[in-house]
Amino acid sequence: MYRIIRVSPEKGEEIRKKAIAGKFLDTTRKIRKTQDESGTCLEIPVTEAAIGKIGDFPVTEQENPEFSKKPVSLKEYIKDFLSEAKLANVPSGWQILGDIIIVSIPETLEDKKIRVADTLLSMYPKCRSVVRDFGIEGQFRQPIRELLLGSGTETIHKEHGCFFKQDVTKVMYSKGNLNERKRMSRLGEGEVIVDMFAGIGYFSIPMAVHSRPKKITGIEINPESFAYLKENIRLNKAEDIFVPICGDCSKVAPEGTADRVLMGYVGTTHHYLEPAIKALKKKGGILHYHETVPEKLAKIRPQERIIEATDALGKKVEILEARRIKKYSPGVLHMVVDARIFE
Template sequence: MYRTIRIPPEKGEEIREKAISGKFLDTKRKIRRIVIEGGTFLEIPVTGTAGETVEGFPVIDQKSPEFLKPSVSLKECLKTSLSESEIAHIPSGWQMLGDIAIVSIPDALDEKKLLIAEALLSMCPKCRSVVRDFGIEGQFRQPKRELLIGSGTETVHKEHGCFFKQDVTKVMYSKGNLEERKRMSKLGQGETVVDMFAGIGYFSIPMAVHAHPEKIISIEINPESFAYLKENIRLNHVEDIITPILGDCSQAAPEGEADRVIMGYVGTTHHYLEPAIKTLKKRGGILHYHETVPENLAWTRPEERIKKTAGCLGKKVEVLAIRRIKKYSPGVLHVVVDARIF
């Protein structure tokens, strides 16, 4: 028998993500909307490992399940249009942000880029545009990207019950940071939080939407990212929680006001440790410090940098956790350190 969770539509994204993270979402069946006596509901298909209830909703038998069509890979889609040597260079994956597909295409397939874009467009029913990715560059870590096909590069990406409006050719959005964004959404209730590198609201928005801090001061130096930060504050109806500030966080961060400081930037984050620690209240608080670091130094260098800076300011450090976010590049990890400064 096929099993499902029947839930109110507004709980759909939350329960779907719970099923994905718990590895009990049945990906062979459709999530469907049904209208029965008592109202409109969503049915989230689950496997037998889901248990008897999920977040208080009972797991029930599903009548007349609807199955998804087997997915076709990009290589399979193009196998009649490209040679075997060209097929070998086809990327195995791509990123979907909202209704835009972002794909890295090697130079060897430069002449086939439009063919690849057309294939992606046909494979993804919700896809409106296809963008080629060349990596990131500059102080603002802006993406270098080319619109291959479609009607534009601005989209609204929904994640964990939050909306992120962005232009994918102007600002970065890393799917690899999903779990950290979800973790931040559970922290900060009732606190004053300073987000030193706010971007378009990667961490500020989930925290404001789900944790309801007293106040979040979100600082961003890039004018393009800052414009989307303000728009996302409005889209998510958190104007009463988030105060956006355009500027350099080393100068714009308020001194002695924060219970918690988020340092969600990588590259030169350690240069901002002193102003970050000064931003915490006199009695101290929590620091979330991100760093890209060689793998062999991942569990020592970030902690040492925090302790050295704190010591110079007459402060002590208790490291609460060091977490791996993702592999940043060969031999380099992106980690985050949670530290109590006092």
């Protein structure tokens, strides 16, 4: 049974937005203009969940529904509202975390940013907010973002059987690291883990959920990220093995306890190599070292930094693997190196 709400053309946009906000707009069918005994009206296609939600407008059955052919891009949705010049600057991609859409909108579309946000919500009726992204800043790599439309910026993102609660305007979450998070989820069974830059649990929560290490110590210096780390430990039922610590990992990381150390931070990660190596057990262990590096140095510099830090501590090292995670910026790669440290 296909359901609709019949409204006057003047009320059409208002009811459409209410249907989006209430998550009962049926985007598989077209909004159709028809005639009835009272004159011209619009048929807003809705799901069964609309019943009782719009008091003045009853939900009725639709005959001969007209299904929409879903456009393949934002440009197709918005082309009737923008000039050709502005249409060329419409973003071709965006990120969805939980029920929030994150999109970069160029300055040339400043006067159309709400139209872009509203269109994105039409495309994704299960989402409730659109946030504009301006990049990241500072030691804590905090996002610079603006809420354009919607009811909030906190969400729970579900990924690979894990829950990540976060405020998208306060903490970063890179979907480009998905494969590395999945890889980490297969490592560490029965081990003692130290996560030097835990964030909200990007890499260590998947380990806790899927590999069940003996113990994880997650260290995070940013109080806002740390608060979400504690919440995510609870959401993922890992309280029995996961110990969160708020502080500078170079000062609070436990020494001589870990079978495996995660260094999932980029920028100045090499400054923390010595405390990371010291966190490993005396007999040694595995180090997962992340770095952003010019493409021409990707196979050289990260390994050299690990070897230099290991030599300074009188240890030995075996480079197990170096992998590209993603392109970080033009000419710069995000790399991760796995190394075995031993005496």
